[in-house]
Amino acid sequence: MTNSNSHTTSTTRAGFIKLADIFEQAVLKVSAVSCWSSALLIAVIICNVIMRYGFNNGLIVFEEIQWHLYAIGIMFGLAYAEITNSQVRVDVVASRLKPKTVIKWEIFGTVFFVFPTIYVILFNSFDYVADSFALSERSSSPLGLPFRWLIKAAIPASFIMLTLAVTSRLIRNFIALTEKEA
Structure with a gap:
């Protein structure tokens, strides 16, 4: 005989994991595209150095x-750092706590600091x-870039991605917190 409550719980848990x-x-897909900005940045820096020091222009x-x-x-x-757990944290304190306590602190920090x-x-x-x-709006330099709003749009776009990443992490933390000890 199966417990319908545990079936509902496992179905709900599976749905949240799927959402995460x-x-x-x-x-990860947006990060894969945006990571190319680093390669472009290097190319632009090299071109700028060549133009400035090679051609005095x-x-x-x-x-x-x-x-x-x-x-x-x-x-x-x-957002990528949040998903891959490569953000800076205070591991000295976390290493002294029980795993469930670390999860509780992460949930607390997310709800009361990160989301606000x-x-x-x-x-x-x-x-x-x-x-x-x-x-x-455009650059204040006469030969600067137009469409200043375009780069400013990176702020809400990247924070929407961060919201997805933090929400995913929060879901996984709640699931880990509610799992029974093995």
Whole structure:
């Protein structure tokens, strides 16, 4: 005789794991594309150095593209670091705690610190991008890049990816917390 409550629990758990997997796959796919910003950044830096020191002609456009590519790598790298558990943490403290206690602290930190921070940044970033778009904002340099809103759009886009990554991690932490000890 099977317990219908345990079947419902296992079905719910499987559904949450599937959702976490979907979130992680989305983050990993976006990260796979955005990681190319580092290769482009290196190419732009090399071109800028050659232009500046080889031909005595540095271009402002190259300087600005460097900052934009660097921003893309860093902003989208946050979500990737969360998914792959490669973010900076205080392992000295965590190594002294029981695994379930570490999970509880991660859940606490996520709910009371990470999600509120993401909310504030997301809430404000949409207007930030919209205002830039409405003003047709461009670089203050005469030969700088147009469409400043485009790079500013990396803020909400990357924090949406971070939300998916953190939510996936939170789901997995809740599941790990509710599993019975073996």
